[in-house]
Amino acid sequence: MEIKRELLELMLAVAKENHPNEIVALITGRKGIGEELIFLPFESGETMAIIHTDMxxxxxxxxxxxxxxxxxxxxxxxxxxxxxxxxxxxxIIVAYPYDKKSWRCFDRYGNEIEVKILD
Incomplete structure (x- = not known):
């Protein structure tokens, strides 16, 4: 798994800006490299975020x-x-305090996976 550094920085910034509410978005890109966030309508609060993928x-x-x-x-x-x-x-889950150490990536089963960050 690979993502662009700018994308990771955006995720951390968006999460911090929306604190204390959760935020959710989809990741898209090319050739398996995460490059952009797709924001769809979603519902959120301090303990949940539900995205409307039907949109x-x-x-x-x-x-x-x-x-x-x-x-x-x-x-x-x-x-x-x-x-x-x-x-x-x-x-990718980012958690408070939303710094460079407060994120992890998981596969569809919840197993942590390594991510290569591209400059």
């Missing part, structure tokens, strides 16, 4: 998802695992 344009290639946890917990919840299993291959 996704037809034919759009989704690599995975991104969402935030307003507490410093990086492990996926049962609700996270349910979303992971439905869309994409990799899923």
């Amino acid at each position: 996704l344009p037809l034919g759009m290639k989704i690599l995975g998802s991104f969402h935030s946890h307003p507490r410093p917990i990086l492990e996926p919840s049962q609700a996270d695992l349910s979303m992971f299993s439905r869309i994409g291959k990799f899923h």
Whole structure:
């Protein structure tokens, strides 16, 4: 799994800006490299974020998802695992305090996977 550094920095900034509410978006890109976030309508609060994937344009290639946890917990919840299993291959969780060490990437089963960050 690979993502662009600018994308990771954007995820951290968006999560921090929306704190204490969770935020959720989809990740897209080319050749398996995460390059952009797709924001669809979603509902959120301090303990949940639900994205409306039925609003996704037809034919759009989704690599995975991104969402935030307003507490410093990086492990996926049962609700996270349910979303992971439905869309994409990799899923990034960023957690408070939203710094360069407070994020992890998971596969659709909730197993942590390594990510190469591209400049």
